[in-house]
Structure formats: structure tokens, C-alpha cells
Amino acid sequence: MNKKLSLLVLFFFSVLLQAQERIGIAFIPITYDQATISASEARLVHEYVLNSFVAARKFVVVDREKLVELENEKKLQKTESFIDSKTSIQDGISRGASYLISSSILVLRHSEVSRGWESMLQLQIKVLDVSTGEILATENISSDFIAPEKSVVDARVWYADKKEIxxxxxxxxxxxxxxxxxxGAFILALQRLVENVKKFSNTNFPISLEILNWDDKNKNKFAIAAGSKIGMHNGQLLDVLQVTEASVAGKTIQRSQKIAVACIVKVDDANFSEAVIISTEKNYKKVRANDGVIKVVTR
Known part of the structure; x- marks a missing residue:
């Protein structure tokens, strides 16, 4: 992830999704070079990207084929269907799309190699704020296989047995x-692309989770108020953050510092899960001993 995107991610941390809430997104029709990419290929790319957001379960995905620009979304949310309803226009907007997902195929190449075929995709994805049109995040995502991070591999020993691993x-x-x-090569490239799109959506739409309680027997185990309803799953990594307050220019602001990494080891049901700390920073024990304010955020 580039430095620009890292800074943009800070915006999302100021509007973190709360557990059990889902955010509305709409997809602008995918753009591509019609001279080199067929409509059927582009359609398939669009469907795979859209389905990756649907599978995450934390989104209410509104796929509006005729939505070609941000202005159309604004007009749509001012129609009589919103005005004549019992709820306010603002309520209607919250139930529609808060963000637009724009995607453009930069590269789609099929290559015949000695052992068969290989396909390569590169997609640009942008996240736009419906109300302002501001681009909040953008990244070029390829269909290259990206090996899982060490923390992901380490988490497996906490929630999976040898057969599952x-x-x-x-x-x-x-x-x-x-x-x-x-x-077959094209479908495989799409599957790799989807995995990389998931990482993009997880980074840019983190969820803030509430710790319900710490386990009496295992001090590194805790329960959270989030489950399968919003896509929690075994192995889901969580950042454990210490929350403190700092005075800046006469204003009191919250500061969040990562003190540990946890992973979900059991999804109890739609609304509850169990997690365990799998790695810590040097100040983790001190924060716990002093009953510091802690919050958990998906990653």
C-alpha cells in the first residue's frame, strides 16, 4: 500500500464502522479499453469485484448499472421515493450509498506459455464520498499472487488444526x-484479484469492535460483540489499540496506539465471537495492568 493511501486510510479511522452496522456502497459501471478488452470480460471482472464486497457482509451493496457519475447518485437520493417516505431524506441517504466504488481495468493480458495459459489483470479502484465527490482512497490492484503475511500464517495455529491448515x-x-x-487462466486471475480486493476493502473499511469481557482463565482471551452477521470469521486479524487523550492546540483529541494483534478463534453466532492475543508490543502488559482504555479494530 503506498504512502498516499496510508494517509487516506486515516480518514476512515475517523468514521469507523461500529459492530453490527453495515455501510452502503454503490458501484459505478466499470471502465475499460473497448479496443483490447471485450464487454464480456469486463462484465466478469465487475461481477467478481462486486461479489468480493458482498461476501465481506459488512456492506450493503447497491449495484446501480445506470449510475455513471456522482451527480446521478445525488439526484437519485432526492427523488420522491425518499421525500414521500416516513423517514427523512438523511435517513434515506443512510440506507442508500454512502460511498461509491469506481473501478477501471488498466491491464488485461492472456499469455500462452510452455505449460498452458496465464492471465494478468490490473485494476484501479477508487472510493468516493457520495456527499462531496471527494476521492477518499485509490489503489492499483493486480491479480498477482501475494503470499500471506507472517501474522496471518501465525494466526492459523490458534484457530485451525493441522488438517485445516x-x-x-x-x-x-x-x-x-x-x-x-x-x-481457466482468466478465472484463476480473477480469483487472485478478489483476494487482493478483499485486502483493500479491509484496510479502507475497518470495523471498531467492543470488548465484552476478558476470560478469567486465559487473560489473553476476550469476547467481542460481533459475529457472522458482519462477516467475522476464524482467523480474522484484529489490531488491539490503547486509547489515550492528548492536548493539541488547546483541544483534547484521542490517540490510538497499537499494543497487540489478536485473531478470532471462534465465531459463536451472528453477533458474538471469541478472540485471543497472538502477539504484543512491549507496553501491552503495562496497559492491561493499569486498566488502560483499549479498543479493537479489524484489519
């Missing part, structure tokens, strides 16, 4: 094979 590793290996047919 082997299945996960086989699924990752499957993403790196060379397909015999061009169509």
Missing part, C-alpha cells in the same frame, strides 16, 4: 498453478 495451504497453492486453457 493443510487445506488452506492447498487453496493458496491452487492460485499459483498454470492452467491449460485460456478461460
Amino acid at each position: 493443510k487445506v488452506i495451504e492447498q487453496q493458496e497453492a491452487r492460485l499459483k498453478v498454470v492452467e491449460k486453457q485460456k478461460e
Whole structure:
């Protein structure tokens, strides 16, 4: 993730989703070079990207095919369907799209190699604020296989047995094979792209979770008020943050510092899960001992 995107992510931390709430997003029709990319290929890319957001469950996805620019969204939210309803226009907007997802295919290439076919995709994704039109985040995402981070691999020993870990590793290996047919290579590239799009959405739409209680027997285990309803799953990584206050220019502002990483080890139901600390910073024990204010954020 580039430095510009890292700074933009700070915006999202000021408007973190609260557990059990979902955010409305709409998709602007995908753009592409019609001279080199077929409409059917572009449509398939669009569907895979859209479905990756749907699968996350923390979004209310509104796919408006005729939404070609931000102004159309603003007009749509001022129609009689909102005005004549029992709720206010603002209520209607909150139930529609708060953000627009714009995507553009930069590269789509199919190559015949010695063992078969390989396809390569590069997509530019932008997140826009519906109310202002401001671009809040942008990133070029490729279909390259990206090996999981060490923290992701380390988390597996906390929630999965050896058999489950082997299945996960086989699924990752499957993403790196060379397909015999061009169509299969394209689908495989789309599957890799989806994995990378998930990382983008997780980074830019984190969820703030409430710690319900710490386990009496295992001091590094805790329960959170979030479950399958908003896409929590075993192995989901969480940043554990210490919250303090600082005075800046006469104003009191909150400061969040990461003190640990946790992962979900059990999703109890739609609304509750259990997590365990898997790595800590040097000040973690001190914060816990002093009953410091702690919050948890998905990553």
C-alpha cells in the first residue's frame, strides 16, 4: 500500500464502522479499453469485484448499472421515493450509498506459455464520498499472487488444526498453478484479484469492535460483540489499540496506539465471537495492568 493511501486510510479511522452496522456502497459501471478488452470480460471482472464486497457482509451493496457519475447518485437520493417516505431524506441517504466504488481495468493480458495459459489483470479502484465527490482512497490492484503475511500464517495455529491448515495451504497453492486453457487462466486471475480486493476493502473499511469481557482463565482471551452477521470469521486479524487523550492546540483529541494483534478463534453466532492475543508490543502488559482504555479494530 503506498504512502498516499496510508494517509487516506486515516480518514476512515475517523468514521469507523461500529459492530453490527453495515455501510452502503454503490458501484459505478466499470471502465475499460473497448479496443483490447471485450464487454464480456469486463462484465466478469465487475461481477467478481462486486461479489468480493458482498461476501465481506459488512456492506450493503447497491449495484446501480445506470449510475455513471456522482451527480446521478445525488439526484437519485432526492427523488420522491425518499421525500414521500416516513423517514427523512438523511435517513434515506443512510440506507442508500454512502460511498461509491469506481473501478477501471488498466491491464488485461492472456499469455500462452510452455505449460498452458496465464492471465494478468490490473485494476484501479477508487472510493468516493457520495456527499462531496471527494476521492477518499485509490489503489492499483493486480491479480498477482501475494503470499500471506507472517501474522496471518501465525494466526492459523490458534484457530485451525493441522488438517485445516493443510487445506488452506492447498487453496493458496491452487492460485499459483498454470492452467491449460485460456478461460481457466482468466478465472484463476480473477480469483487472485478478489483476494487482493478483499485486502483493500479491509484496510479502507475497518470495523471498531467492543470488548465484552476478558476470560478469567486465559487473560489473553476476550469476547467481542460481533459475529457472522458482519462477516467475522476464524482467523480474522484484529489490531488491539490503547486509547489515550492528548492536548493539541488547546483541544483534547484521542490517540490510538497499537499494543497487540489478536485473531478470532471462534465465531459463536451472528453477533458474538471469541478472540485471543497472538502477539504484543512491549507496553501491552503495562496497559492491561493499569486498566488502560483499549479498543479493537479489524484489519
